[in-house]
Amino acid sequence: MAPQFSTQINGSMTFSASLSATMNTTTNVTASRNYRPLVPEPSTLAHLNGPSPLILSVEEADSLENLADSVLKRTLSDYLHFRDVRKRRLHDEQWKEVRRQDNLVAFKERDSWRQQHQTLCTPDGRLEPVVCKTSVPTLLVLGALQGALDDEMYGMHIDSNDAAKLRSSYIHDQVNDFRVLTRIRGATKDDPFRFCGVTWADLGNNGYGPFARKRDYCVITSMGVTTTARGERVGYYVVHSVDVSSNGPMGRTTQLGLATNGNATGSKYTRAKGSMCWLKCELPNGGVELYMQGFFAPMGSVLEFAVVNAAVNTALGLAQTSDTSYSKKIRWMLHDSVGVAIDGGLRRSMQIAFRCGQEAEVRVLHRLSCGEHCKGLTTRKVTVDVAADSVVQQTRGSICFLCMGYAKQTSATVFAAREMAHARARSNRALSTDTSEYIL
Numbered sequence: 001m002a003p004q005f006s007t008q009i010n011g012s013m014t015f016s017a018s019l020s021a022t023m024n025t026t027t028n029v030t031a032s033r034n035y036r037p038l039v040p041e042p043s044t045l046a047h048l049n050g051p052s053p054l055i056l057s058v059e060e061a062d063s064l065e066n067l068a069d070s071v072l073k074r075t076l077s078d079y080l081h082f083r084d085v086r087k088r089r090l091h092d093e094q095w096k097e098v099r100r101q102d103n104l105v106a107f108k109e110r111d112s113w114r115q116q117h118q119t120l121c122t123p124d125g126r127l128e129p130v131v132c133k134t135s136v137p138t139l140l141v142l143g144a145l146q147g148a149l150d151d152e153m154y155g156m157h158i159d160s161n162d163a164a165k166l167r168s169s170y171i172h173d174q175v176n177d178f179r180v181l182t183r184i185r186g187a188t189k190d191d192p193f194r195f196c197g198v199t200w201a202d203l204g205n206n207g208y209g210p211f212a213r214k215r216d217y218c219v220i221t222s223m224g225v226t227t228t229a230r231g232e233r234v235g236y237y238v239v240h241s242v243d244v245s246s247n248g249p250m251g252r253t254t255q256l257g258l259a260t261n262g263n264a265t266g267s268k269y270t271r272a273k274g275s276m277c278w279l280k281c282e283l284p285n286g287g288v289e290l291y292m293q294g295f296f297a298p299m300g301s302v303l304e305f306a307v308v309n310a311a312v313n314t315a316l317g318l319a320q321t322s323d324t325s326y327s328k329k330i331r332w333m334l335h336d337s338v339g340v341a342i343d344g345g346l347r348r349s350m351q352i353a354f355r356c357g358q359e360a361e362v363r364v365l366h367r368l369s370c371g372e373h374c375k376g377l378t379t380r381k382v383t384v385d386v387a388a389d390s391v392v393q394q395t396r397g398s399i400c401f402l403c404m405g406y407a408k409q410t411s412a413t414v415f416a417a418r419e420m421a422h423a424r425a426r427s428n429r430a431l432s433t434d435t436s437e438y439i440l
Contacts, residue, residue, distance in 0.1 A: 139293065175203060
């Protein structure tokens with residue numbers, strides 16, 4: 001059932017969804033701390049701008065993972081209180097609706113309820129104020145999602161620069177550049193959507209004015225699926241600002257903290273700060289309930305409406321990712337279906353419809369199609385690959401309804417396992433050619 005909000009006589013708003021079971025705040029967040037730094041991607045080393053790849057000590061990696069876990073646990077506790085204690089009721093004197101999109105509703109905290117400054121927890125447990133010239137409200141996004149939890153998590157999942165660019169091509173998050181600076185955790189058989197690492201993004205100056213300085217973002221990013229004591233599955237995605245300053249090549253001497261300098265990476269960027277956590281709880285009927293809370297501070301002189309608009313765009317972009325999952329599946333299916341042959345110097349391919357049983361010969365460079373004889377074809381933009389120069393290569397492919405249905409019905413874990421194997425092979429190739437020393 002889609003979520004419904006209503007203003008009651010006593011001044012509260014009610015959020016309803018098809019879930020009545022209670023949850024326990026105990027989660028099975030990974031306890032193992034056997035951190036081994038992974039080799040940075042060659043494409044990362046080729047970039048001249050932005051921060052360099054990082055090498056963390058075991059203690060630093062543990063502190064960052066613990067920091068992300070603390071954000072997850074705090075948000076999960078707030079979600080359970082909202083759902084089980086408050087019965088999905090919001091005080092309309094505290095929260096103001098700012099946008100609706102499909103079954104999702106975004107709220108911002110009203111002025112009278114805000115603290116003077118937002119605060120960020122540091123890896124060493126301190127609370128640092130985020131001193132911004134503009135009032136920064138806490139955001140809340142609630143609603144029900146259409147896809148399955150595994151599809152939502154597969155659509156959100158990133159573990160490399162190229163994976164982030166692929167996701168951006170589908171959700172249109174307007175990120176100009178993205179780097180995985182270091183990986184702390186990766187996907188496993190038990191949790192194929194797991195990732196934890198320090199990431200950096202060039203956010204551009206969209207919405208801040210034509211002469212505004214670009215914003216960048218350095219965060220600990222953590223995602224995966226956890227279960228409660230009652231066995232209920234909850235997917236999570238955490239981004240939390242950290243400042244990683246280094247002295248020496250490859251971040252050999254690394255200091256973790258929060259810089260007070262708004263231009264930590266030089267005059268080209270103003271460092272934005274924030275802390276946001278998306279929770280996607282699997283419902284008994286197979287649906288997914290979304291709970292997202294956090295804040296985003298672009299820093300500098302930015303009007304509040306621009307601050308809220310940027311934060312809401314970010315929140316909603318990662319809220320509904322099942323469609324991204326279907327597109328990623330189709331990308332794999334198209335790659336699998338293409339058999340390349342050389343005929344008279346022309347590059348041709350034999351396309352086999354995945355579930356239609358039809359064959360159609362087409363030129364790959366001109367068109368992608370799962371079958372010329374399929375009666376129900378729909379046009380869909382598909383990201384084919386990310387080139388060596390980080391340019392996303394897209395084309396419009398004709399996908400029949402049966403193949404689209406197959407993409408939706410096939411478990412996302414099947415495709416996630418393939419990506420895990422692909423990432424492992426890529427890492428092994430990098431290890432065989434890299435000569436850098438690592439702190440173990």
